[in-house]
Amino acid sequence: MTSEKHGTFGQVGIWSSALHGSRTDDAGKGAIAEAVAELEELKYGTLWIGGSPSVGDAAAVVAATRTVTVATGILSIWDHSAEAAAKHVAAIDESARGRFVLGLGVSHGPMVPRYEKPYSAMVAYLDALDAATPPVDSGHRVLAALGPRMLKLATDRALGAHPYLVTAEHTAEARTALGPDALLAPELSVVLDTDIDRARTTARNMLAMYLGLPNYTDNLLRLGFAESDFHGGGSSRLLDALFALGDTARVRARTREYLDAGADHVALQILTAEEGGGGLPRAEWRELAGAFGDDL
Template sequence: MTVELGRIGVWTWAFERLPWPQVRAAAREIEELGYGALFFGEMDGRPAPTQAALLLAATERIVVVPSVAIIYRHHPATLAQAERTLAEAFPGRFALGLGVSDRKHMEDRGHTWRPPVRAMREYLAAMDAAPLTGPAGPPSPRLLAALGPKMAELAGERTWGAHPYFMPVEHTAHLRELLGSGPKLVVHQNVAVHRDPAEARRLARASLAPWLAIGDRSSSRWRVIQELTGLTEADLDDGGSDRLVDAMVAHGDPDQVAERVRAQFEAGADHVCVSVATDYGLPEVRLPELRELSKVLL
């Protein structure tokens, strides 16, 4: 099934923590602004298929992508059935992002952690083998949350492509080289939009806080970043060095943010979804910034 993401989308954590009327209104405005796709995170809030169905029904054209549905939360046959249902009901408007989350988070919720690539490979096979009694339409395109080479290889081999989250431009170039020219490379870009450079940098650094807080659970991510950028352990101190902030977050006025998005495309991205940084813990979509960015990105 053909799904056209366009070049620029929006990524947000806020949807699973906001009341549905606010989510619906935000999704409609994001579509009206002209963004091509809407990506939302899944953790302990609304299940990914339910959230996707609500968003698709509330909008008319925009592509909706769970980013990502955590495989430990969903039985593969159930998710395969939901995927087919959404692809049938909203043709050309749904793609499915899949990921493993992190070990501690899953074990805290009673799941048995398995090696990520093996778990994902087996999950994809189980989805494909699921018995379906409804209309036999095609599944939606699938994207894998891929950071390292083995998951990227699996993404290129078994799915539409890779969807790395919160990584620097150097990683985009690295993944494009690994994937080759065929698979999709759908890149998340964290942005802090403010015309005051000091405030933009403050917001950018604040957006690193959740990641730094779970550094012991994201060591594989950090190893990849170190290898590709030359950053060191010292860059993690005191809320993150300026080098780390600059590598991980596009910050400044809309034109400066647009420069980083262009760099992502030059590095090999097919689509860039922007995620507006907020102070840690605030479930905000940040529509004012998305309005500003739409004038320079779309």
């Protein structure tokens, strides 16, 4: 499947939790602005601000770019009211507002003290976005959806879904659940390292936290993994299914697996041993852009 019906997203984008301007000083904000301007020049289709960002974080990226689509990946509905989110979206410059997408998620029970009835909470949040003045319409929002109910909601009430930490097999199942027209934009974590043991160590360092969150482990169990795959930071079988490990050719091949499974767009998160995924890996972004070439 190509991304023609959602052409503004492009086939390949960048997902990075380091694009949080609110988490750094003025020098850090300047570095983010320079980095996202370069990512736009490299022709990545969409920039996803990862790690529970605010609309303000995304607005700063929008302001530092000219044409690239910018999305939150993912704003937690427990941390920002729908009314406040809509107000901040409306504050984005009108000429640029059309390329901003509000990615929304219900986060995780262990991380949210008041977590309950996440599906109902998301429905109420979307109702509030519809009722806001001005509203954030369904064509400018996506949902972090893993299971069938949230995927159905992403089809009915949003542009589509942005699943995180999923396999190509999940992407195929999600495409079936979403139907042919909804956006499907999974995240795929990447370790550019041809030493496979070292690459898996880098991946495990990132994965360990997520293996303590039931939303992810329950989804992986549904996909056929076992509890034993979660031990020690993740089995090799699990790592190889969730990550793109190796050189740029391997990353291209893994990205193609997700596109062939039904993704319209794949958001690549670059992990490095030095930064633990938290920095701005500009050299790796350039290397990947060169490898993808016109496929971006």
